[in-house]
């Protein structure tokens with residue numbers, strides 16, 4: 113799945129093996145997809161290149177099976193190596209323009225932003241979508257910038273690329289995010305932190321698709 117057109121960002125799963133409580137990552141991804149996740153990002157910190165590559169390769173087999181885009185966090189080389197659909201970078205990673213030159217125009221480039229200025233810069237630097245957060249408190253990522261719902265709304269109204277909200281989003285607070293009209297909702301713990309991943313994904317997917 114490498115076509116950039118018509119990517120469905122509506123329920124965006126970001127992985128974190130630390131909250132899986134021993135569950136298999138690939139089975140968890142598959143369950144989340146069956147529940148309704150529309151795009152998957154592999155996010156790994158502090159592992160070897162080889163380990164990251166092997167995880168990405170196995171994840172790609174799962175996402176390919178369901179024709180779901182696979183995005184790799186941080187690592188352009190691994191995204192290219194496994195022929196992922198794209199890469200997601202933060203403000204401390206390689207600049208978006210540099211990343212674009214490396215991945216070419218056919219892969220998805222996602223950029224994390226926390227204010228309007230960075231959002232507009234990411235768009236100018238050829239990002240295909242932006243991740244905006246953290247909109248709520250999260251235990252999944254340390255040292256996040258906080259983004260108010262007003263700023264999220266402002267960003268959404270000022271850019272012409274898809275906007276994906278992230279940070280502490282769950283079935284209870286999702287409605288307040290939907291009011292901002294963003295294109296997608298990214299979730300880690302509200303799906304992967306649950307005992308029944310398939311059901312958690314299905315519940316959130318149902319709320320999103322009910323709109």
Ligand code: TZP
Pocket residue numbers: 126245246249250251252253256278279280281298299300301302
């Ligand atoms: N970037 C901003 S917040 C966050 C990331 C990766 C973590 C979101 O995790 P959760 O569990 O959905 O709050």
Ligand code: MG
Pocket residue numbers: 185186200201202203205
């Ligand atoms: Mg990063």
